[in-house]
Structures are given as C-alpha cells and as structure tokens.
Amino acid sequence: MKIKRIDSEKNLPTFRASDELKSQKQTPQPDNQRITAYQKQNKIQQQLEDKVKKSVATELFDVIVHLNCDVQKDLKRLDKILGNSFKPKKVFKYINAFLAELTPAQIRKLNTQQDVKFIEENIEIHINLDTANKWFSTERAREDFQLSGRGITIAIVDTGVDNEHMDLSGNKVVGWSDFVNGVESPYDDQGHGTHVASIAAGTGDGNYRYHGVAPEASIVGVKVLDRTGSGSMSQIIEGIEWLIDNKDTYNIHIANLSLGSVGSSDGLDALSQVCNVAVDHGIIVVVSAGNSGPNRYTIGTPAAAEKAITVGSMADVGERGFFLNLYSSRGPTADERIKPDIIAPGHRITAARANSRSDYITFSGTSMASPYVAGTVALMLEADRELTNNQIKGILFESSQDWGGPDKDIDYGYGRLQGYQAVMTAADVRGDIPETPTHISQNGSLQNRSQDIWQYAVNNLSYPVSITMIQENERIDFDLYIYDSNGNIIGYSNSTDRQETVSFVPRRTGNYFIEVYSFHGSGHYFLDVSGG
Template sequence: MFSYSNIVEDLVIENLLKSNGEHIPVIISGDDCECDDLEKYVENLGGTIKHKLHLINAVAAYIPPVGVRSVSREKYVSKIHYDDMAFKLMDIASVTVASDYANEHGLTGKDIGVAVVDTGVYPHADLTTPNNRIVGFVDFVDKKTSPYDDDGHGTHVAGIVAGNGFSSNGKYMGIAPDANIVGVKVLNKDGGGSISDVIAGVQWVVENKDRYNIKVMTLSLGTKAKTSYREDPLCKAVDRASNHGITVVAAAGNSGPEKSTINSPAISPNIIAVGACDDRSAAKPSDCTIANFSSRGPTPDNINKPDILAPGVNINSLSNKDNSYHSLSGTSMATPIAAGCAALLYENNPNLTPTQIKRTMMGHGVGLGYDPDVQGAGLLDIKKMMGTTNPSPQPPNRSPKEGSRGSRGIFSIFDGWFFVILIVFLVLFL
C-alpha cells in the first residue's frame, strides 16, 4: 500500500494506519531547501509547525494523515520521521558521589558552562549559594522564564555535574563544583518529551553557546534507536552541536543486559555515550562491576558502544524539594559525571576539541574485564587523564573548599591528607 516507505519512517506508517483522522506529529527533513520552504508546504497541507529545526534543516509539525503521501512525494523531502517520545533514563536506589583528584588540584570547572537538557533545574542552594551559577534557563514545555523542575531528574543531574555541597557542608559535592549550569527544559513533569522538543533544546544551546560559554551538553535522556545515526534526527542535532565545538555526553540507556539496546542519541559515534557501573563495594576502580541495567551495544550501525563507564548506582545528589538530597540510579546518573569531567578538562585546557575530550576520556579508562559492547573503554579515570592535557593541574595555594568531603569519591583518594596534617601537628606541639 505504501510505496514511499523509503522516505516515510515505519513508525509514521504504523501511526497512520491507526489514525482516526487526527494530525500526526512528524519531523520532516529536507534536501536543497530551507526550513521556510518546508513550513509553507506544511501549512498549505493544513498542517501546523511546531519547531523550525534549522540546525538539521528540518521542521517538526503536525500534519493530517492525508498529507503524509503528498509530503513524501516532494523532491526536496529526504525523510519523514515520527516525532516520538524521549524519556529520562534512570533506575531507583540510594548512595553518594563525592570528591575527585582534579578538585584537590585546583580544577573545579570554574566559568565553564554545562547545558543540562532535561526536566529543568530547581534553584537549589548548592547551585545558587554563594553565587548563582544557574546562568541561563529556557523552557520548551511550559514556556516559563525562571528556573524550575517539576520532576526533579534534571536537578539531580545538575547537582552531579556542579553541586558545591553548600547544604551538606561539602559532603555531596559534584564533579565540577564551580561550573555554571544552563538549564534547558525539554521533558515534562513525568520525565517525557517529544524528540522535536529535545532537538529544539539542542538547537538553542548551539545558538547560545557563546553567550554562556557552553562547552559541554549533557543529555540523561533518550529514545529507542530505530535507524542509523546518519538518518536519526536527534543524532543529527547532537552531531551538529559537536561540530560547533560542544562536547555532547549522552546516557547509553537502561535496557541492559540485552545486546543492541543503546539509545538514541548515544548511538552517534561523534558524542560520548556513558554506561553505568556499580562501585559501592569496590576497593579500587578495577573492582567495579557493570550495572545490570546499563545498555549494551552494538548500535544499528554495528558501532561498539558505550564509550565509557561511570558510577551510576545509588548516587546521591540534589532534590527539587527545598535544599535536600536524594539518591537515584541509572545511566542518567553516570552521564553527568562524565559531563563534569569534560568541564574540568576544558578548564585545564580551553583549546581542546570535542574529539580530543572524547579521545582523552577513552584513552585513560580502567578496564573492568568486559566486552567493548558492555564497558566501552572502561571506567572513567579522572586522575589518570588530568596529567595528559596541557597545562597540567597544580595543587592550589589555598586550602580545598570548606566542608567535609564525602567519605568515598570516584577513586577514593586524598583521605590520607588528614593523617599528614595530624603528624605535622604532633611533631610541632608534642
């Protein structure tokens, strides 16, 4: 019946067959035309434009079922995708994430902008005190102008990236505690949102990267990969962001242990896909185990994924209620750890490219003994990579940030400083 299936995604046809006449949400990609031309054509068919996605030369629209065939026959239309839903990627549980090597050596992500494309960001004290580091906010769901998070997922992610531990006396500190957060709300109060809203959020980040010095974008969200990354609209968007000098970090997904379960946009080879490991009972990094829920490769293009692992089981971070904390599990929690690491690398050397950031992370992973489609390059090791960029970090002249650090960081180091100070005290005063 449908001879134009090479242009129209199968999911569009499935929804077309089930349609009772209501308009169908689609993303229409064009060749050799402008978004304005696509917009005019959609409107002539009786459709409605939702977003003009010039970043990928496409439009998101609602079109009547009878218009699908007409659109597919236009010579400048390359593909019609169903505007499916993307969802936050998390499990449930409870523990903490704390300090790392770079913080102790003076790298804290200062002035680096990290875009959190998620459910929003609540103005938690750990992000706003003593200085408000939520420097930008945009809402593609309810169009509000002040930072908020009616789900909590995005706030938890933002805290893992850049919480400074203010409300916990330093106990629950993020990876880059001086980094700036740019909140991009694309998911609703239930943690879901359309692919086109996510793409619109990515597009906004690219357009505003210089305004907020956005070097890193983290997406703890995804949708089932249905095609090659070369055709996937969400992958196209993040690839364009990478081309604009933004390191994109995305959650691999929580559909493990089955194979070939990496989500979009993590299937793109041009961004960093992060899987989750369990470090709760590990005496050293190499003792960590893969989280059962962490998605496995290969991708539809037979690319090995994930790229790297980070702790993602029972991670304690910011709540969107008052100034409290709670813990979650999932590749959603592992992803901002890698994003925070990217912010530290950029602070250490602002001239790095997204390709160099990815190469640095993958080139210094700690192997856990799994297949590449399970662990990628292994566990993220910030300590190992910090000395490989130029300039190398140096211990600060000042003392570390006030407040008690967590009893266990990613690599459980520097607890010995307490004993050094104690010995000096005994020598001088006893």
C-alpha cells in the same frame, strides 16, 4: 589477585548446591531471546509506518520530515514540497527538517517526494533514571591539580534546575530557558534535572560528602521535560537550538542530556542530528546511554548521535565493587556502530534533592553516569581551554580502563572512566595515580550444558570482589556460580539475561572458584573480575 582457567577436575573441591539450582531453572522460550536491529525499508520510519497502516484516514500524526535540500536557504523549495495541503508547525534552524501534523494520506504523499529524505514520528523522550568521586578518582584530581571547573559552563538539558538548593544557589545558574511552561526563572517540578546538575557541578554546601565533580562550574538550565519527566523530540531539539544560539552569551562549553528514547536508533533521527550540529558549533555533548540493557540494540536517541559522548552506568567500590549495571543500554546502534563510548558511576548516586533547600536523594541510572563525565570534562577544560571535542574524547577513551572485549565493545565502550588519568593528561602533568581494585578480563566459549571453571586468588581483603559475565547474544543462556576454597557456594546469578553479576566481600584470602555454566546454547562470553 590472579586468575587462571582450570582445565582438569583433578584436585578440585566438590562444588555444592549448584546442581539443585541448575535443576530448578526453567529453559527460556526462544522467541523471548530474539533481538533484531531496526532496518529502514523506505522513507517512512518503520515505527511510524506500522502506526499509519493501522490508522483511519482522519487520524493526525505529529511527525518530523527530513529533507535533502537546505530548508533555510531555499524556502521556495519548501513551499513546493508542502503545496497547499498543510503548513509546518516549525521549521528547524540547524537541521534540514520541519515539524508538522499530518494525515496518513499526507504522509504517504510526502513519501513520494524526491526532496524528502525520511519521515519520523515526533516521539516522547524520557529521563534515564558519595563514593563515586573517590573510586573514579575525580576527587583526587581536583585536589592534586587544583581544579574545580571554575570558568566552565555546563548546560543541563532536562526537567529544570532548582537554584534555591544550597548546592546550586547563588550565582551557580547563569542562564535559563523553559521550553515547557515558559517560566522566566529557574525551577524543577520533577527533580531529575536538579539531581543531574548537582552530580556535575553541585557545591556540596548542604553536605560536603555530596559535592559535584566540578563544584565551581557554572550551570545553564534548559527545561525540555515536564513534571512527569517526558517531552517531545521537537521540544528537545528547540532546546538544543537555543543552546547553539546562546553558546557565546553564556559561555557554554558542555551540554548534558540525561534523557532518551527506547528502541534502537541509527543516529539519523532529528534529535541525534541536532546533537551532532551542537558539537560542530563547539559544544561537547554528553548523553546517557539509556536504561534498556542488557540486550543488544538498546541504544536509542540521542545516545546514538555519532559525535556525542555516550555514557553507560557502572557501580563503584563503595557499592560492592566495580560492575556494569544490568540496565545500562548496549550497542550496537541500528546501523551497527559501537556505542556506548565509556562507562561511569551511575549506581546509587546521592545528590541534591529538588525543592528541599538542603536535602539529598539517591538515584541510579545512566542519567547519573552522564553528568559525572560532563563534570570530568569540565575539569579537563579548566586545565586546558584549548582542547577540542575530539581531543577530549581521545583523552577520555585512551585513559579509560579496558573492560569486556578488546578495544571498544558494545557493552563498556572503551571501558571504565578513570577521571584522575584523564584530568592529568589534559593538564599535561604527572601525578600519583590513586589505587583501585585489580581488574582482570578473560573470555571463553561453551558448548550446551558445559562449563568453565576459573580459579582466582584473593590476596587483599580491602576491596569487595565483583564478577561480571556477559554472553555474546540473547539466544544463549549462561549462568554464574561462585565457590569458596571448600566448594561451598557463596554467590550465584542464573537469570535468563545476557549478563550475570555476582558481588561479595571476601572474608579470607586464598583461592575462590568461578563457574560459567551453559544452561542453554553454545557461544562466547566475556568475564571481568574486580577485587583485591
């Protein structure tokens, strides 16, 4: 597959039908395109401060108060900060913070304390909702290098784990803790955690087509979300603190968190911070990026955690080609760091269905992409137990296929996960790298109501063609039109979103044409084409 920009209209076919599509589209309202990063103005988190301003004096707020002092080492200092006005509901063990229920007056008083770093709301956290193993090449890695995740334990911090499902039964679940209902035996009353666990480490006993990435890895279930898929930030922090305390007991190597908040985080929130602490204690933390894309500044907590591996979602060749899912959250973080870190398969992933014994169900979301990376990390650690968190990251990122802008960018991170190359590097061996569709990246810029025409030649009909165009910001509106060699339109995407994607199955080799059209505004764009 080859691609080139057409700088002259000479010898081009007449493009049909797109003029009518362009004329039917409505110009978006500028206010709907405006995205701004969250900025702190004082010690009270902006979202909390807005609520406090509108509250009555007797209203109570569940908050997490971060301190500049070491709470565990200086309890007298904590008593001085609190005074006699209230008592904390919980003092966290691994971060200098406590949980409390406070009135607006108490929050404002704490805001004046020198030892108080900042105050945030104890927000609700929610879940981020067969061919992927082949096209992201972990299946071949298992076969070629004789790896399965044996001896590696993955903690699933989620809605629970159904260890009665054939793919997760027997001795698969080696540890369990329930921070929602206090039940002593593993269960999943929502289903999300079971699906996630199955993607990372399901045995495929119910159907071999749907085995997990590391089918012999062990699972520790940590239930922090309820039957609706929700849980408080403090509840999840307690779950991660339990992981840290029990790391050696259950031989925990990896923690997967397919959950998150909406909005933009700077990574200073309590949940992001405790994820960083878990990494410092030797646990590789893998987190889903969230499903709030394609706009910028949609990385919430804990996806904004600096030391976590933050994973966005992409489709695979079995689902009409490699393309970035529109919903996958984008960076930068509120403090302008680049997230996500990497992109993995999360579109229409089939895995174990909770409370069914042997059935399967298909879901899409960054929730599905994150455990795919967690399973890949398990294979890497089985190949070399001495790999550190930073070494794992280095191998994953350096072996990925670059998409979008050069190097790391706010949409794809370092690029598309290449499981085979990552495991091969970790094992320090050579292998026959699986064939995948050709990928080409281009970029351009447009003035208002102008267009770029790209000609690309398809010479292999084995793969679908997927074209993803991402514009630099939300204040402009570019569209995507695809034509065959005769100028007939065969696909288009002309939403008002920051991303446009078209996938199709080519019926003949030869030249096709891509039009990137500026419906509104001037700016830069990135174009990624995957096909034969």
